Amino acid sequence: MGFLATIGRYFIGALAEIGRVSRFSYEAVTHIVRPPLYYPLIGRQMLSIGYFSLPVVGLTAIFTGAALAQQIFVGTARFNAEATVAGIVVIAIVRELGPVLGGLMVAGRVSSAMAAEIGTMRVSEQIDALVTLSTNPYKYLIVPRLIAAVITLPLLVIVANIIGVFGGFLVGTQKLGFNAANYLQVTMDFLEASDIYSALVKAAVFGFIIALMGTYHGFHSRGGAAGVGAATTNAVVTAFILILLANLIITINVFGS
Amino acid sequence: MSKTPKISIKGLYKGFAGNPVLKGLDLDIMAGESVVVIGGSGTGKSVLVKCILGLMAPDAGEILIDGKNIAASAKSLRDEFMKKVGMLFQGGALFDSLSVWENVAFGLIRAHGMAKEAAREVAIEKLARVGLAEDVATLRPDELSGGMKKRVALARAIAANPEIIFFDEPTTGLDPIMADVINGLITECVKDLGATTLTITHDMSSVHKIADKAAMLHAGKIIWHGSRKELANTKNPFVRQFVAGSADGPIKMALAGGV
Ligand SMILES: Nc1ncnc2c1ncn2[C@@H]1O[C@H](COP(=O)(O)OP(=O)(O)OP(=O)(O)O)[C@@H](O)[C@H]1O
Ligand SMILES: [Mg+2]
Numbered sequence: 001m002g003f004l005a006t007i008g009r010y011f012i013g014a015l016a017e018i019g020r021v022s023r024f025s026y027e028a029v030t031h032i033v034r035p036p037l038y039y040p041l042i043g044r045q046m047l048s049i050g051y052f053s054l055p056v057v058g059l060t061a062i063f064t065g066a067a068l069a070q071q072i073f074v075g076t077a078r079f080n081a082e083a084t085v086a087g088i089v090v091i092a093i094v095r096e097l098g099p100v101l102g103g104l105m106v107a108g109r110v111s112s113a114m115a116a117e118i119g120t121m122r123v124s125e126q127i128d129a130l131v132t133l134s135t136n137p138y139k140y141l142i143v144p145r146l147i148a149a150v151i152t153l154p155l156l157v158i159v160a161n162i163i164g165v166f167g168g169f170l171v172g173t174q175k176l177g178f179n180a181a182n183y184l185q186v187t188m189d190f191l192e193a194s195d196i197y198s199a200l201v202k203a204a205v206f207g208f209i210i211a212l213m214g215t216y217h218g219f220h221s222r223g224g225a226a227g228v229g230a231a232t233t234n235a236v237v238t239a240f241i242l243i244l245l246a247n248l249i250i251t252i253n254v255f256g257s
Numbered sequence: 258m259s260k261t262p263k264i265s266i267k268g269l270y271k272g273f274a275g276n277p278v279l280k281g282l283d284l285d286i287m288a289g290e291s292v293v294v295i296g297g298s299g300t301g302k303s304v305l306v307k308c309i310l311g312l313m314a315p316d317a318g319e320i321l322i323d324g325k326n327i328a329a330s331a332k333s334l335r336d337e338f339m340k341k342v343g344m345l346f347q348g349g350a351l352f353d354s355l356s357v358w359e360n361v362a363f364g365l366i367r368a369h370g371m372a373k374e375a376a377r378e379v380a381i382e383k384l385a386r387v388g389l390a391e392d393v394a395t396l397r398p399d400e401l402s403g404g405m406k407k408r409v410a411l412a413r414a415i416a417a418n419p420e421i422i423f424f425d426e427p428t429t430g431l432d433p434i435m436a437d438v439i440n441g442l443i444t445e446c447v448k449d450l451g452a453t454t455l456t457i458t459h460d461m462s463s464v465h466k467i468a469d470k471a472a473m474l475h476a477g478k479i480i481w482h483g484s485r486k487e488l489a490n491t492k493n494p495f496v497r498q499f500v501a502g503s504a505d506g507p508i509k510m511a512l513a514g515g516v
Pocket of ligand 2: 347
């Protein structure tokens with residue numbers, strides 16, 4: 001009995017949380033479509049989300065691409081299909097690993113930073129102060145971050161994809177003995193436009209998730225420094241899970257064929 | 258014939274998860290009046306101000322501004338009200354990502370559409386009025402002392418010459434001389450700008466200097482209110498104890514581990 005009650009409580013709690021997140025994102029989106037938009041703030045967020053994430057996203061991509069080429073070589077060698085290594089690398093990177101790993105790395109960096117910054121503003125009454133200065137906190141804090149993340153993530157993922165493929169190219173040509181021109185040719189032959197759309201759509205969705213979780217948890221944090229800490233953790237954890245879930249849904253339903 | 262009060266609070270209830278704080282509070286503030294609310298720590302003075310500003314939703318009761326219930330009004334009316342309001346938060350609530358002058362100029366630029374350069378000039382003038390030199394203007398809030406933060410927050414609250422100003426403990430953390438300067442400034446706001454002010458304070462010298470009227474909050478209600486003169490002569494034992502700052506009397510402070 002106690003066990004069922006616990007499950008029930010969690011279930012109801014989760015539903016209530018989904019309701020709150022939905023209301024929050026509805027409110028935010030209504031402010032996106034109603035002027036004014038604060039363009040300088042969007043620009044600043046794009047810089048901090050995009051430009052400053054380049055090193056971590058780039059490193060992730062090159063290491064992953066390189067390791068992937070090696071692994072796929074081992075796998076394909078078992079049935080003499082080594083010639084397809086370049087093609088499998090590019091598809092795996094562009095369709096899956098570039099967006100997902102890029103999204104996760106940015107979530108770790110950005111969701112946490114957003115939650116910490118906005119959470120601190122909440123507990124030190126800066127958000128209340130915004131209201132008394134006739135500035136809507138959604139317009140000033142939430143909307144610029146959402147817009148910036150949705151625009152920036154696809155750009156970051158394009159960079160991640162290129163660097164990831166390059167990582168595979170390095171291992172392929174330097175260690176596995178592929179001819180450089182041939183490797184690139186196979187890469188281009190395998191890659192289709194739909195792979196790139198898939199990457200961009202995923203990236204935009206992940207960008208929304210990252211900014212939504214960061215701002216939502218920050219905005220609703222309470223209880224001083226410990227509360228901000230909890231908000232930061234929750235922002236990253238929920239962003240990770242939602243990114244992986246959204247990735248699965250998009251992969252199967254939208255780009256499954 | 259009585260005029261409509263600028264701010265009228267009727268039967269205000271507000272509590273937090275089993276902790277009732279305000280229990281049917283009534284208070285009227287007339288236009289151009291400086292009202293001071295005194296009361297023990299944790300009696301809900303800051304909560305009262307946040308309810309008036311709409312930053313917290315009351316559990317019950319009405320708050321009328323110029324006779325209109327703001328919470329139940331259209332958004333445009335609430336926006337209008339906010340543009341006429343200044344608020345000094347107890348903790349300052351300065352934006353720590355912005356410089357001092359950007360903090361002070363924030364409302365001027367965002368709510369009143371003032372150009373950046375003009376707003377900066379006003380900000381520097383307001384900073385001078387709270388005793389801060391121009392070279393402070395480009396610092397960040399984390400580079401300021403506690404008392405300086407308070408004064409920047411004060412400059413921000415009065416920057417747009419608001420009609421209604423709330424001061425939550427304006428002199429706490431200031432030296433006595435600066436406290437007197439700030440008290441003078443608050444009096445000026447009322448006299449020169451004709452503002453209506455509600456000030457929360459524990460500082461009796463503040464009360465004597467700025468209050469037209471005083472009100473005492475205790476156990477969730479305004480248990481006494483009257484003019485400054487009446488405050489000095491009242492027989493109300495709660496007020497007398499508070500004014501005298503005595504541990505003996507009807508107000509019992511809950512001390513952890515106490516008897
Ligand atoms: N956001 C909140 N959540 C829960 N409880 C709160 C919240 N804000 C205030 N309280 C509670 O309401 C009560 C009154 O708080 P308030 O800040 O109004 O006190 P105060 O009269 O301003 O005290 P002080 O003079 O020390 O500033 C306290 O018991 C406090 O714990
Ligand atoms: Mg207080």
